[in-house]
Amino acid sequence: MILSHFKFFQRKKFKLLVLLVFVQLTCNAQEKDRDTNVWIAIFKNNPDFVKKSIATQNLAKYYNYYYQPKRGIYWAKKGLPIVKKTEVDSILWRHYDYLASLYDADLDYNQSIHCMLLSLELKKKAKRWKLVAGTYNDLGVVYGEKSDFVTQANYYYKTKKIYDQIGNVEDITSINMNIAGTYYKQGFYQKSLDGYKKEIPTLKKHKFWFNLYIGYSYIANCYGKLKQQDSAFHYALLNTKLSIQMKDDISSFESWGRVAYFCSEFDHFQDYSKAIDSVIFYSKKISYEEIDWSDYYNSLGTYEVKITHNYSKALENYQKSLAISKNRSNKTTELETLLLISKCYENSGDYKRAQETMREAYSLKESILTNESRSKIAEMQTRYETGKKEAQIKILNKENKLKQQTTYFLFGGLALLAFIIISLIRNNKLKQKNNKKLSNLNDALDEANQSKVKLFSILSHDLRSPVSGLYTYLQLLKMAPTKMNPEFRLLKEEQLANNIENLLNTMEDLLIWSKSQMDSFTPEKKTLSLTELLQCVLKIYKPSITQKEITLILPEDDFSFYSDENILQTVFRNILSNAIKHTPEHGNIRISWESEDQKSRILFFNSGIPIQDLESTKIFDWNQINSQNSGYGLKISHMLAEKVNIHIFANPVSEGTLFTVEIRNLTSKT
Numbered sequence: 001m002i003l004s005h006f007k008f009f010q011r012k013k014f015k016l017l018v019l020l021v022f023v024q025l026t027c028n029a030q031e032k033d034r035d036t037n038v039w040i041a042i043f044k045n046n047p048d049f050v051k052k053s054i055a056t057q058n059l060a061k062y063y064n065y066y067y068q069p070k071r072g073i074y075w076a077k078k079g080l081p082i083v084k085k086t087e088v089d090s091i092l093w094r095h096y097d098y099l100a101s102l103y104d105a106d107l108d109y110n111q112s113i114h115c116m117l118l119s120l121e122l123k124k125k126a127k128r129w130k131l132v133a134g135t136y137n138d139l140g141v142v143y144g145e146k147s148d149f150v151t152q153a154n155y156y157y158k159t160k161k162i163y164d165q166i167g168n169v170e171d172i173t174s175i176n177m178n179i180a181g182t183y184y185k186q187g188f189y190q191k192s193l194d195g196y197k198k199e200i201p202t203l204k205k206h207k208f209w210f211n212l213y214i215g216y217s218y219i220a221n222c223y224g225k226l227k228q229q230d231s232a233f234h235y236a237l238l239n240t241k242l243s244i245q246m247k248d249d250i251s252s253f254e255s256w257g258r259v260a261y262f263c264s265e266f267d268h269f270q271d272y273s274k275a276i277d278s279v280i281f282y283s284k285k286i287s288y289e290e291i292d293w294s295d296y297y298n299s300l301g302t303y304e305v306k307i308t309h310n311y312s313k314a315l316e317n318y319q320k321s322l323a324i325s326k327n328r329s330n331k332t333t334e335l336e337t338l339l340l341i342s343k344c345y346e347n348s349g350d351y352k353r354a355q356e357t358m359r360e361a362y363s364l365k366e367s368i369l370t371n372e373s374r375s376k377i378a379e380m381q382t383r384y385e386t387g388k389k390e391a392q393i394k395i396l397n398k399e400n401k402l403k404q405q406t407t408y409f410l411f412g413g414l415a416l417l418a419f420i421i422i423s424l425i426r427n428n429k430l431k432q433k434n435n436k437k438l439s440n441l442n443d444a445l446d447e448a449n450q451s452k453v454k455l456f457s458i459l460s461h462d463l464r465s466p467v468s469g470l471y472t473y474l475q476l477l478k479m480a481p482t483k484m485n486p487e488f489r490l491l492k493e494e495q496l497a498n499n500i501e502n503l504l505n506t507m508e509d510l511l512i513w514s515k516s517q518m519d520s521f522t523p524e525k526k527t528l529s530l531t532e533l534l535q536c537v538l539k540i541y542k543p544s545i546t547q548k549e550i551t552l553i554l555p556e557d558d559f560s561f562y563s564d565e566n567i568l569q570t571v572f573r574n575i576l577s578n579a580i581k582h583t584p585e586h587g588n589i590r591i592s593w594e595s596e597d598q599k600s601r602i603l604f605f606n607s608g609i610p611i612q613d614l615e616s617t618k619i620f621d622w623n624q625i626n627s628q629n630s631g632y633g634l635k636i637s638h639m640l641a642e643k644v645n646i647h648i649f650a651n652p653v654s655e656g657t658l659f660t661v662e663i664r665n666l667t668s669k670t
Helices: 016-021 029-045 049-065 069-086 089-105 109-125 129-145 149-166 169-185 189-205 209-225 229-246 249-265 269-283 294-308 311-327 331-348 351-368 371-407 414-479 486-516 530-547 565-582 613-618 633-643
Strands: 525-529 551-553 559-564 588-596 599-607 646-653 656-664 666-669
Touching: 029 049, 029 069, 049 069, 049 089, 069 089, 089 109, 089 129, 109 129, 129 149, 129 169, 149 169, 169 189, 169 209, 189 209, 209 229, 209 249, 229 249, 249 269, 249 294, 269 294, 294 311, 294 331, 311 331, 331 351, 371 414, 525 530, 525 565, 530 559, 530 565, 530 588, 559 565, 565 588, 565 599, 565 633, 565 646, 565 656, 633 646
Parallel strands: 551 588
Antiparallel strands: 525 559, 559 666, 588 599, 599 656, 646 656
């Protein structure tokens, strides 16, 4: 239950236009009524669509500013058809922005997002990228309110990508802080702390006091989560001083609430009463609609638990906080409140309710913080950094061209000749250095593209050939069914059956491989039996083994291990297929296993000509693909095996070749 800055502040930029428009509004009630009556009269009586539109937008902004979202929504929806008739995109996207802000204030987040997306399309169409970035940022804020932190981070990184190019200092620091806030909500407290502390010098230099206040708030919260109480109190007290300097009652209310939380968290009771009294004092100076009061009631409840031991009164405050957080769909605060309620029940001796509440809290926690969402956010950061490097490469290209052009203007007298020569040498060295970097990057890209082209060209051949053979046979059977003798027909059908079987195996390998290339791929691990896996795979190859009269020796004992069944079947199938292919008639294939420490090895030996040392490394290399020799089956198997921490090796041994499949974390023997 850390009192972080309120969403009212997070949407500061989103509502900035609203605040500027209403600077001239008076607090006098009669003047307010007069203004709204004028706008209503314009809407009802003026035939000009543009003036009608502006009147409804003024009404929407007015009610949004004075925390009456439902009345604002009424007028904004009433004016939307008229705004569309103006056919002016800038008026229409502003109208969608007002509607989005009103729906957000009314806690209807889905409608708010819908209006923002409509506004976003119009801004993209007009190429107003600064406005596009602002809408991306606001979408991130609303998704954060819905506790969808993955989508929130996605929109924040889109905002950052634009601000890195055209944003000012305040824009860039604000979005960096928003991203750091996302890390905080995901539980990456050290990473969040580093992000906020990095922005503090810039905020101080440019006197961005409000953002500095937000930065101090989160830094204090991070230190609190990391159990570093001295640093947490230091930044919390800095916040109280800054809020007084800003003369902002909401900031003072929140900063003293944070101090109160730390007093309760770290048993710092000597200042607890003072902090709670300050929170109550400032709570009387702000209106109910301005902030989320759930943290306030949590502070009061914790005070009753720690100081007065009045558990019934504490529960009363906690229940108020819980109702507010549920109403606002604030799952983070709801989780913190449930944990406090569980602890309160435990302190009062009601262990049954404490346990029930704790189960509810754990269920909610699993819906908020998942490993998948955390990894996706980390992946977004990686993609952003990759995009940034690509942009830097483009800049290097432009710089090279610019340096080439500047050499044409370096002409002068003999007095400047030495200077010209030095400049040309320096530029040439820089050019070579940059060209070398670009050449290395291009070579790597060309190599990857060539491997991919080669793979798909071979696949097109290997997939087409069996189907083409089957088609030819069926056409021949259709045109002249009586001309084929039974021996030829039996031989042809046996060949086609083998080809189709190989085609099915190839397609299965490709399906598993393509699935593994997806961002959302997760191996489906379970306990597997070596004997059962081998029996399943050997069913496919028994005809080939019998035909070549190969002696097959299987392990006498079975053992179990933990891995992905589909991937292991693909690996075993391709290794056995390769072994059968390279084993001479009347040869032998021996499968065995061995284990030591936390590793186990499955050994596939086939008699015949031993594989060469150079060839043993090439068979897993994507640049060495050919359908006549090693093919792509072993390469796909090698890549899939790495997905589940399995390693495959090929080595020449006496009288044959040995493939080793090394598996970690053996679970049990049988």
